[in-house]
Amino acid sequence: MDTSVKGLNKWANSHSTLWFDAGRITLGLFLIYKGGYFISNNRGFEDVIAPISNFLGGMLTFHYIAAAHIMGGIMITFGLLTRWALIAQLPILIGAVLLNFIGEMNVMNLLIATITLGFSIFYTIYGSGKHSADYYFKMEK
Structure with a gap:
């Protein structure tokens, strides 16, 4: 089996089913939800990060997590740069x-x-699947 990214894409596209894409979409929607939940419940984050906030830069970490979950979730849902x-x-x-x-x-x-x-590791390895913006843009070439 070809272990390059191209080979993994070929495998994922040939085995892509509705469940494969539904899993990716569900993961994306879940991350959007968690990003919103994270923003609305920031007090819990402050309590968790308090002992090590000097090392991580609390506000920088908070904004990175919120932005990555929401924007990343949108991109994952649509299969864009998954x-x-x-x-x-x-x-x-x-x-x-x-x-x-x-x-x-x-x-x-x-x-x-x-x-x-x-799930994130799985989709990082195998890509977004056949029913995604990545696949659509690749086929437009």
């Missing part, structure tokens, strides 16, 4: 998983973050 949008999500999701081990363990948050990270 891999790039997901690469921007990976540090956030890895941090979300690790926060459960650094701070107070919340099994539900850990499960959601782990599942979201898994």
